[in-house]
Amino acid sequence: MNLRDTLILSFTTVASYRTRSLLIVLAMALGVAAVVVLTALGDGARRYVVGQFSSLGTNLVIVLPGRAETTGGFPGAALGQTPRDLTLEDARFVGQLPQVRRYAPLNVGVAELTAGGRLREVTVLGSTAELLPIRSMKLAQGSFLAHGSERSAQIVLGSQLAREFFPDGKVIGQRIRLGDSRFLVSGVLAVQGESMGFNSDEITIIPIAYAQELFNTESLFRILVEARSRNAIEPAKAAITHVLKLRHDGEEDVTVITQDAVLETFDRILRALTLGVAGIAAISLAVAGILVMNVMLVAVAQRTSEIGLLKAIGATAADIRRLFFAEALWLSLAGGAIGFALGHFGAWMIRLAYPLLPAWPPTWASVAGVATALLTGILASLLPAARAAKLDPVLALSGK
Amino acid sequence: MIRLSAITRVFHMGGQEVRALNSISIDIASGEYVSIMGPSGSGKSTLLNVIGLLDRSDSGHYELDGTDVTDLSENERARVRREKIGFVFQSFHLVPRLTAAENIALPLILEGLAPAERKSRVDAALDAFDLRDRAHHRPAELSGGQRQRVAIARATILRPTALLADEPTGNLDHRIGAEVMALLEGLHHAGTTLIVVTHDRELGARAHRHIAMRDGEIVADEK
Numbered sequence A: 001m002n003l004r005d006t007l008i009l010s011f012t013t014v015a016s017y018r019t020r021s022l023l024i025v026l027a028m029a030l031g032v033a034a035v036v037v038l039t040a041l042g043d044g045a046r047r048y049v050v051g052q053f054s055s056l057g058t059n060l061v062i063v064l065p066g067r068a069e070t071t072g073g074f075p076g077a078a079l080g081q082t083p084r085d086l087t088l089e090d091a092r093f094v095g096q097l098p099q100v101r102r103y104a105p106l107n108v109g110v111a112e113l114t115a116g117g118r119l120r121e122v123t124v125l126g127s128t129a130e131l132l133p134i135r136s137m138k139l140a141q142g143s144f145l146a147h148g149s150e151r152s153a154q155i156v157l158g159s160q161l162a163r164e165f166f167p168d169g170k171v172i173g174q175r176i177r178l179g180d181s182r183f184l185v186s187g188v189l190a191v192q193g194e195s196m197g198f199n200s201d202e203i204t205i206i207p208i209a210y211a212q213e214l215f216n217t218e219s220l221f222r223i224l225v226e227a228r229s230r231n232a233i234e235p236a237k238a239a240i241t242h243v244l245k246l247r248h249d250g251e252e253d254v255t256v257i258t259q260d261a262v263l264e265t266f267d268r269i270l271r272a273l274t275l276g277v278a279g280i281a282a283i284s285l286a287v288a289g290i291l292v293m294n295v296m297l298v299a300v301a302q303r304t305s306e307i308g309l310l311k312a313i314g315a316t317a318a319d320i321r322r323l324f325f326a327e328a329l330w331l332s333l334a335g336g337a338i339g340f341a342l343g344h345f346g347a348w349m350i351r352l353a354y355p356l357l358p359a360w361p362p363t364w365a366s367v368a369g370v371a372t373a374l375l376t377g378i379l380a381s382l383l384p385a386a387r388a389a390k391l392d393p394v395l396a397l398s399g400k
Numbered sequence B: 001m002i003r004l005s006a007i008t009r010v011f012h013m014g015g016q017e018v019r020a021l022n023s024i025s026i027d028i029a030s031g032e033y034v035s036i037m038g039p040s041g042s043g044k045s046t047l048l049n050v051i052g053l054l055d056r057s058d059s060g061h062y063e064l065d066g067t068d069v070t071d072l073s074e075n076e077r078a079r080v081r082r083e084k085i086g087f088v089f090q091s092f093h094l095v096p097r098l099t100a101a102e103n104i105a106l107p108l109i110l111e112g113l114a115p116a117e118r119k120s121r122v123d124a125a126l127d128a129f130d131l132r133d134r135a136h137h138r139p140a141e142l143s144g145g146q147r148q149r150v151a152i153a154r155a156t157i158l159r160p161t162a163l164l165a166d167e168p169t170g171n172l173d174h175r176i177g178a179e180v181m182a183l184l185e186g187l188h189h190a191g192t193t194l195i196v197v198t199h200d201r202e203l204g205a206r207a208h209r210h211i212a213m214r215d216g217e218i219v220a221d222e223k
Helices: A003-016 A018-054 A075-080 A088-096 A159-165 A208-214 A233-247 A259-302 A304-312 A317-353 A363-390 A393-397 B044-051 B074-084 B100-111 B115-128 B144-156 B174-189 B201-205
Strands: A060-065 A100-115 A118-127 A139-142 A154-157 A175-178 A181-189 A203-207 A222-227 A254-258 B002-013 B016-028 B033-037 B059-064 B085-088 B162-166 B193-198 B209-214 B217-222
Touching: A003 A018, A003 A317, A003 B100, A018 A259, A018 A317, A018 A363, A060 A233, A060 A259, A088 A100, A088 A222, A088 A233, A100 A159, A100 A208, A100 A233, A118 A159, A118 A208, A154 A159, A154 A175, A159 A181, A181 A203, A181 A208, A203 A208, A222 A233, A233 A254, A254 A259, A259 A304, A259 A317, A259 A363, A304 A317, A304 A393, A304 B074, A317 A363, A317 B074, B002 B044, B016 B044, B016 B059, B016 B217, B033 B044, B033 B201, B044 B162, B044 B193, B074 B085, B074 B100, B085 B144, B100 B115, B100 B144, B115 B144, B144 B174, B162 B174, B174 B193, B193 B201
Parallel strands: A118 A203, A154 A181, B033 B193, B033 B209, B085 B162, B162 B193
Antiparallel strands: A060 A222, A060 A254, A100 A118, A100 A175, A100 A222, A139 A181, A154 A203, A175 A181, B002 B016, B002 B059, B209 B217
């Protein structure tokens, strides 16, 4: 019997036991769909988190005042020490390092914004012109803080604030009061939405010197540094630590974190999570495989006399084996294909319901899901097929 | 053509030895019409199964068409069954999912014939057995006589040298049974060796050679 006829004949069999076949295909399809959907969710979460971090800027190194490190001493000793301030002067030294492309000092606080009879409390970022490229922010209109503008009273508004305070759309050049000082609106940020729990549509940005004055502080909240390249991130981190240690009397009292490290950790954790859920989903495929085996064993018992007949008219053991084998192949092929479609449909629904979550099933998961379905189906048919092929034709014909 | 020498077949049933065939020796020439008769349990079906290579003997020799087929492998036996033997069963043994035409085509599929060749052979068989208008019906939609005609068409589609029928009319009423027998005898006239196992005396009497069996032995062999 040739391959084509084997496939056709086994397909006829699969098609004629409709309920039985549908149930197996359904079980297989659900298993594959579970793998596809769950990995889509897991990988979607990973992409979402990575995307959020990336939107903070590329090759980013962040300098924080204070040591984020526990020492072996008794608690009081660590508590008693106040870390040295991180100053604008520190930031300038960091900016001079050859590994650093650009830097932006940062102060954050809350102040009252008043304009046109409206008043509300807003988050204020104090920084320099470099903040825009470092944080990969975009302007909707006007211009950002000018270079060397520490002393010019200009302000950049988040898109929502601009809408709220100037509903008529005329924003640029308007005067606005922040705390006790007056500012000139120079630009409006493009809509960016929330990123890392921080809504950039509701912030204002003013020159760093004004911010330090407003919040009455010499100390910086952060220094954001962009390294020259991905490879320069680690050297930059070392150089920054070194130069600040020198400036702080040999005391290493700042913490330098790189976005890459954080990102990599999240990436690893979420990848492991995705693999984990894929594994759990794959168990359902194994269960489907056992179902296939059970149903095939029943089929062999049901069709004993038919197998006897095929042997009587000259089918070899290999012919019989291949027929059952092909039957399992059809079932798992259909299950895999339907599950693939179902899974991608499910992922599409998730993306529709949660547009922020890029729930695209990873290619490896789709391939692995379908391949596992085929493999379990085929493995599950081995035993029943061997049993059918071994049947004694005389006994089989008499239905025993 | 069929030469059995000292064929013995032993079954073990509940610790007891049953000699279904006890040192059977017969020669059946090509083109003969033989009936094998005997009460149930006399070994006549076992004899037919051994002749048809469905069953093995425990001892003795079997020569078919001049070749010793006693010790053939399972695959070789399947090939010999396909090429030289046609089986007709009491309960027809049609595949319920397949149409009459597809059932008839089964041996051709096993033989690996191309679809075009299959179609012309099946068409010829459908005409020969008067099944043309039933070609696309499944066995459940056919009468008993029609089913047995499909089974005979299937058994003869590869033009076997020997046609082995085990109670071919057992599930048919008298009139239809006679029609089926006439059909089988027609095939015999065309040159096929016909061996019929039955316990129906009237049916057995129609053959040209009558073998009677009892307790695994041949008690009479008359022409």
